[in-house]
Amino acid sequence: MYVFGPVPSRRLGQSLGIDPLRFKTCNYNCVYCQLGRTRRYTTQRQDFVPRDAVVTQVEAALQRLGAGQVDYVTFVGQGEPLLYASLGWLIRAVKSATSLPVAVITNGSLLSEAEVRAEVLPADVVIPTLDAADATLYRRINRPHPSLRLESLLQGLHEFRREYGGRLWIEVMLVAGLNDSDEHLGRLGEMLRSLSPDAIQINVPIRPPAEPWVQIPDEGRIRAALDAFGKRAESIAPYRGAVSTPAGGDLAESILDIIQRHPIPEDDLYEALAGYGHERVAAALARLQQEGQARRREYLGRVFWTCAEAMAA
Ligand code: SF4
Incomplete structure (x- = not known):
């Protein structure tokens, strides 16, 4: 995208x-x-x-x-x-x-x-x-x-x-x-x-x-x-504010699209995507992590989600 x-x-x-x-x-x-x-x-x-x-x-x-x-x-x-x-x-x-x-x-x-x-x-x-x-x-x-x-x-x-x-x-x-x-x-x-x-x-x-x-x-x-x-x-x-995702689109793909440009703190991500429900967001993140597309990284005492390519640099 x-x-x-x-x-x-x-x-x-x-x-x-x-x-x-x-x-x-x-x-x-x-x-x-x-x-x-x-x-x-x-x-x-x-x-x-x-x-x-x-x-x-x-x-x-x-x-x-x-x-x-x-x-x-x-x-x-x-x-x-x-x-x-x-x-x-x-x-x-x-x-x-x-x-x-x-x-x-x-x-x-x-x-x-x-x-x-x-x-x-x-x-x-x-x-x-x-x-x-x-x-x-x-x-x-x-x-x-x-x-x-x-x-x-x-x-x-x-x-x-x-x-x-x-x-x-x-x-x-x-x-x-x-x-x-x-x-x-x-x-x-x-x-x-x-x-x-x-x-x-x-x-x-x-x-x-x-x-x-x-x-x-x-x-x-x-x-x-x-x-x-x-x-x-x-x-x-x-x-802090709302993160929009395409209506009916794949949630994991939408999250990846965003974190490829801006790593996001985990709590902000859950808050912004609260409308999808905690379990669905957690499942999307777990899928991205499993597929090697996204990773968690600690910085300044917060956990961020970032795209795996950025981490591998
Ligand atoms: S290295 Fe990163 S922060 Fe610096 S100009 Fe390029 S994209 Fe922007």
């Missing part, structure tokens, strides 16, 4: 996800990535899946879901969506299929290319990431493909801000002991303000990360980041 959800999102309400990638395709290999280490480490844009099939699934999902069930249609998935060569075509196709706003969640690295920026312009919201104020930290946190440079990322973000009339929200993932010192937050704050984003969203690795040594910063560090980044900064707290 190339379409999943809607899944609850603090920033985007109920978000219908579009994922035109194969697991896990990225030009970064972030230490905090919830999908595990990068499998397909590439900067080559291509159509990883047939674009017509993606649009067919989006149209079917929009038909199935009633008014008010979706707030945003969001390009996000098992890697970096800007690597999809026909992304511009897909965004335009989705815009002509629905009046719902379209969001793109990206690491931003390919916005250094003029044609990629042009493809993303029709989106209503673009959410790139900027975690590091210097090249050394950029390499330590995001572990970008060797051909990528922090200067190009920054230049691309500046160009995009000039060209783009929609909402630009920049996300910063804070990792304890890596990018949360006062000194670094001050430098990053200057960079962020120079980009004039509509919002700066501070996130923390709340889901099992690619590297087990990754730690969440404490509240004090988040407050320090809020101070350093200025009045447009906000902290994105974890959000």
